[in-house]
Amino acid sequence: MELTAIPGVGEKTAAALADLDDPERALREGDVAALAEAPGISAGRAAAIARAAVRHEHDADGEFLATDRARDVYEDVLDLLKERTVTDYAARRMETFVPTGAPSRIAEVRALVDRATDREADPATLDALSDVTPLADPPPTRVRDRCLATADAERYAEAEEAVPELSVEVVDDARDLAELARSYATVIALDETFAGVDVAGDVRVRPDALEHPAEVVPERLLAFFAANRDTLLAAARVHDAAGMEPPCDLDALRDALSRLDDDGTPVGDDELDRLTTAVDDLDAAVGTAESVANDHLRTAIRERDVTIEGTDFLSLVEQGARVDALLSRELADEFDHAVAKARDHLIDSLDLADEADLAERVFGGDPTFPLEHDAEAVSRLRTELAAARDRRAGRIKTELADDLRALRDPADRLVRAALERDVELAVARFADDFDCTLPDVDDDVSGVAVEGGRSPLLDVPFAEVEPVDYAVSGVTLLSGVNSGGKTSTLDLLALVTVLAHMGLPVPAAAARVERVSELHYYAKSQGTLDAGAFEATLRDFADLVTGTDSRLVLVDELESITEPGASAKIIAGILESLDGGDVTAVFVSHLAGEIRDAAGIDVAVDGIEAVGLVDGELRVNRSPVTDHLARSTPELIVEKLATESAERTADDDPPTDEDDFYRRLLEKF
Structure with a gap:
């Protein structure tokens, strides 16, 4: 599909859409969520582009809704459909259902309706849908334990754009690589020329790294699944509740998601938890170990029987007197015991295993009081623990990312299917709420025929709406009493026509609709028009009667635009011009008799008949009577x-x- 061929899509918008993985699919399927991921494309703009793409794809670039009132009816239809959606996506998706005269588009939507009406909108599915949103890519998170390295300036710029999570460093030779390896846990060299270079540290030569960023930065994939965890789990619930066939193993997906923290950090690995806790608690554990040792020495000194009283000895020590010799001679065993207690506490509190040797170096040396740790030994222990933690985390991230990589595309399909189920359920609920049926839409049908039609646009509960039977073709005048239902009959005809040309079911027991290219619906004018507005209105009708496309024309009390005597003559002239063309027209008028007399053709007149007045209230037969001028x-x-x-x-x-x-x-x- 040529993107710029879509009406309203210029070069800039086409370039933005081209950034999507599969813009043709998104346009073809009306996937407004995917379209809205394009740079600078809002959700509303995405829906407008999808509508234009639908018309273009089905060769229906003309405007079916030719008047403001026709567009109002369409907007009312959309509101009814949107009210029955759960997700914002489905509400936007409804905007892609546009009325057209294209048989292929009508058939396409009717196929969706056939699927939809087999769906059951059970509460569990609707509840799960409330937590489903389109998948979104989280912003890049800086990863500081590894970097990319290259000697090529163009490669440098390409790497910065492709992998924004990592620092990109410029290197000239193996010495530069070795220097980087002392600062980063892992260095990924992008140039083939570094293959075989032997340097200390974790240096990997990956010329293809930019083609496989998920392997270089598994955090990207993990962050994606972490950010979309709730919607993925909700989509899985939708599939379970609705009995849908999932695109992946849902238990495997749930298991993988359970191994991720909200920020994309792997969880559930005991060894990683141990190392992480050890790094985080190292300083506190060293301080506590010192206290344990010094408490032991303090008690031992206080209770020891030496040449001077223990209390005096303790006072001297705390004042900073040199007691190395005294400690060595008198309290050597107690000092060794205190050091052992400090080491044991440090190892036990941090659950150190392979690192026990390094931990033992934190305390020891010449006897002193108070006992102090070896800062250099603590630094070495911290470095070893952090390195072990990072290696473990890197391995787990890579393993988890490998598991999730296979679920990436199925995750898209899982959520898309759930969102599309919301679209189908909204259509099904619309059809059920308003007792709808699919109409016959055909070129062989003439005009519009409705049996048992009830408009949901009236300001009364739908259950209280009286059904209407009405069939009309050619040029017809519709007469009737005030408040008898003439305008609501026009609304019903417009509503049925719009829905039928959208491919959707209509609120009637049965309906037959001629396939037309345009709907012209003129609402009742509010008062007599001035000369300029009256002239503009006549120009509109001049364009209408000279058109060649098939049309349905609905006009409500056109006589209100000017004086009654002139109105009857004008309407008669319009009807004469429309007669014999590819037009079905219904004109509501209180001047039906006068118009018929003024017309130079036989004009059909139907009537909505009042059966009488009861207690001051009209009793009306809402279904128009054919060939009858209503009183x-x-x-x-x-x-x-x-x-x-x-x-x-x-x-x-x-x-x-x-x-x-x-x-x-x-x-x-």
Whole structure:
């Protein structure tokens, strides 16, 4: 797919999308999460690009929603769908379902609907979905125990970009490598020329290191899985709860994740824990060991029977008097015992094993009081413990990264499948909540036919919406009483048409929809338009009647744009221009009779009939009656008053003036 061929995607955006691993797949599947990973692409922009890609892929670059009111209906549809999603991803994904006249796109979405309606939105799956988010790469973390080395300036720049976690050092020869090896636990030489060089330390020659950064910096992979642990575990729960076939062994994934700390540090290895604790607690353990030894010596001195009183001897010692000879002669055994206690405490408290020899060097030497540790020996012990810790951690990181490397691609598929299940469940819940069915969408169908249609856009609970049956084709006027449901019928037709062209089910027992290229829906004008706005409106209809694409045109009370007498003539002229074209048009009007009389063609008139007034309230048959000019609300009221007046007059009494007044008014209709 040529990225710049997608409407709205320029060179800059195409370059950003090209940075993705597989931009064609993301565009083809409407994967807004993957698209949003491109530099500078927000989630909203990703959804817009995906919509444009859908239209382009299915050769439907035209704008199906041709008017503001048509777009409003589409936005209402999206809101209904989004309300039934759990994840932000699915909500954005809904925006990629656009109405088009492309049969391939309609068929593609209908295939998704077929899968979706077989899904069960059980609480466990929905609960697990609430913790699923798209996978994200954490920012690079600096790794300080190893570095990259190269003698090539271009290689240097390439290495800095490819492996930002490591320092990159410039070296000229083996001597420089040896110098680096004294400062870093591991040095990775990128140049083949260093192969066979013998230097002290851990120096590895890896010319291919930049092609395999995960092997050089296993921390990158570990950080990725640590940062995405919660969403991966949630996606695994979704698969379990929904009975989905996972792309990997979920137990193996959970086991690997359990061996990672939140910051990507391996956990669960007793030896690494021992070494880490020993390094962290070394200073405290040395201080405590000194205290143990000195407490022992203090007690021994206090209780010892020597030439001077023990208390005086202790006082002299604490004042700094030289007592080496006295200690050596009188307390040699006690000093050795104190040193042994200090060494034992240090080894036991830090659980030292192979490092015991180094630990023993921390205490000893000439007898002194108070006993002091050998700082140089402590430094050597610390270095040895830290090196052992780093070697152990490096080996465990490499082993764990090897295990996780095989799970990297399956992890993407695992989360993507969970997020797509949310999309399917939202469609399934929409279909279930509004008693939907897939309509027939075909070029052979003429117009729109709805059986048992109920609009969820009305301001009443859906269960209370009265079903509507209505079939219309060609050019038709829809008449009816005020508040009888004419506008809501237009909304239903628009809603069914939009959903059908999105490939989605419609809220009806059955529906047949002609496949059209454009939906023109004109809402009722709020008051009479001024001359400029009236002229602009006429220009819109001039463009509409001269178009060649198949269209559905819905117009609500166009007569409100100007004086009633002129309106009837204008609407009649528009209907004449639309008649015979590839158009289905429904015009709602209170001037249906006048328009029909003014038109030079036979104009079909359907009516939403009121069956009467009960306690001042209209009783209406919401399904339009074909070829029927519905009576207006004023006519019904006048008829009611005339009937009531006549009923109050006795059969043998002459009509009253009131009877004559109502009768004459009724005759005007």
